[in-house]
Amino acid sequence: xxxxxxxTGYKAIIDAATSQNFKVILGYWAHANGKPDDMTAFNTMxxxxxxxxxxxxxxxxxxxxxxxxxxEPAWADLVASWLAMxxxxxxxxxxxxxxxxxxxxxxxxxxxxxxxxxxxxxxNLHVYPSNSNALTALGWEQVIQQKVxxxxxxxxxxxxxxxxxxxVDYTGAIGTNVxxxxxxxxxxxxxxxxxxxxxxxxxxxxxxxxxxxxxTGSTLTLTVTNASALxxxxxxxxx
Numbered sequence: 461x462x463x464x465x466x467x468t469g470y471k472a473i474i475d476a477a478t479s480q481n482f483k484v485i486l487g488y489w490a491h492a493n494g495k496p497d498d499m500t501a502f503n504t505m506x507x508x509x510x511x512x513x514x515x516x517x518x519x520x521x522x523x524x525x526x527x528x529x530x531x532e533p534a535w536a537d538l539v540a541s542w543l544a545m546x547x548x549x550x551x552x553x554x555x556x557x558x559x560x561x562x563x564x565x566x567x568x569x570x571x572x573x574x575x576x577x578x579x580x581x582x583x584n585l586h587v588y589p590s591n592s593n594a595l596t597a598l599g600w601e602q603v604i605q606q607k608v609x610x611x612x613x614x615x616x617x618x619x620x621x622x623x624x625x626x627x628v629d630y631t632g633a634i635g636t637n638v639x640x641x642x643x644x645x646x647x648x649x650x651x652x653x654x655x656x657x658x659x660x661x662x663x664x665x666x667x668x669x670x671x672x673x674x675x676t677g678s679t680l681t682l683t684v685t686n687a688s689a690l691x692x693x694x695x696x697x698x699x
Contacts, residue, residue, distance in 0.1 A: 471512065478518045485555065485618060485658070486513070487522030494528035503545060514549045522555040522584060522618065525566075532571045535559040540577040551580035555616065558585050558607070566619070567591070573611035583611055586619040589642040595634060600645025601652075608655070617657035620646060624670060624686040631688045643689060647696035659693045 477484050486509055488502065496502035506521075513519040523542055527535060539556050543549075556578055558569035569583035585607055592603045608615050622630070622639040630643040650657050664672040664685060670693070671682040684690050 466508070474513070474519070478516060481518070483518050483520065485520045485522050487525040487555070489525045490527065494526070495524070495530065503542075506542070506546065510546055510549055514546070517550075517553070520553045520555055520582070521549060522557070524557060526586065527557055527559060528565065530559055531561045532559055536572055536575045536578065539572070539581075540575075543578070543581070552582065554581045555584040555618065556581045558583055568607045569611050569615050570607070570609035573609060573614065581614070583615045585615050585617045587617060587646060588620065589622050589639050592642075593638060594645070595636060595638060595641050597634070597641060597645035597648055600642050601649040604646060604649040608653075612653040612655050615653075615655055617646075617650065617655065619660040620657055621660040621670075622689070624689050628686065629688045630686070630692050643692050647692045650696040651698055654698055657693075657696050659689075 474484055474486070488496070488505070490496060506523075510521070514521075523539060530538070535557070543551070543554070556569075556572050557566045558572055559566070560568045560571065566584050566586035569585050572578055573583055587604065587607065592599065594600050594603060622628075622643050628637075628639060630640055632640060634641045634644060649655075659670055661669050662671060663669050669685060670689060672685050674681045674683055
């Protein structure tokens with residue numbers, strides 16, 4: 461984690477965002493196999509990041525995005541070791557993936573939430589329509605309740621969303637459309653807790669992109685790709 465990639469790449473973007481008072485999540489994504497190939501390099505990378513940003517209250521640290529190949533105890537042990545290695549990082553700015561044995565994907569936070577060694581950290585949940593075949597808003601509310609358990613006050617859904625292309629009206633009747641059911645029930649439960657969330661994704665490039673970049677060079681504008689999805693995101697945020 462050095463050279464131009466860090467100083468004029470990642471760091472420049474992070475600094476530009478925080479200068480506008482944006483909150484930024486910095487996370488490790490495994491190149492392959494769901495976990496670091498080299499723990500020494502992993503820890504060195506985090507030391508570089510934390511030296512630059514651990515005192516910035518706008519920065520949140522996602523220890524590993526969607527780790528897999530871990531049992532629940534093994535993942536909790538790694539997180540506890542990370543916290544001990546970097547004791548000056550405010551725990552309220554640390555995101556811990558909700559690993560379930562046999563299913564990485566930040567699927568359920570109840571196990572890490574119950575581990576007292578991780579007290580004070582935030583818990584990281586990802587949820588998509590593929591996680592259930594529920595065709596009612598209530599069904600999806602119950603999915604979130606099950607995945608979060610007693611830990612809604614600590615949980616952030618750092619990824620959630622449904623396809624935004626094709627002109628789907630996410631404020632319309634659910635019928636037999638699991639995506640509409642998802643975009644109805646999930647924001648309802650986030651708001652009811654209340655619980656923070658980040659829609660995946662903000663920019664077009666994936667089918668879940670909420671906005672599209674228009675223009676060239678430095679003359680750029682954003683347009684919304686699906687206004688009904690934006691309204692559901694705003695509802696989830698309590699707006």
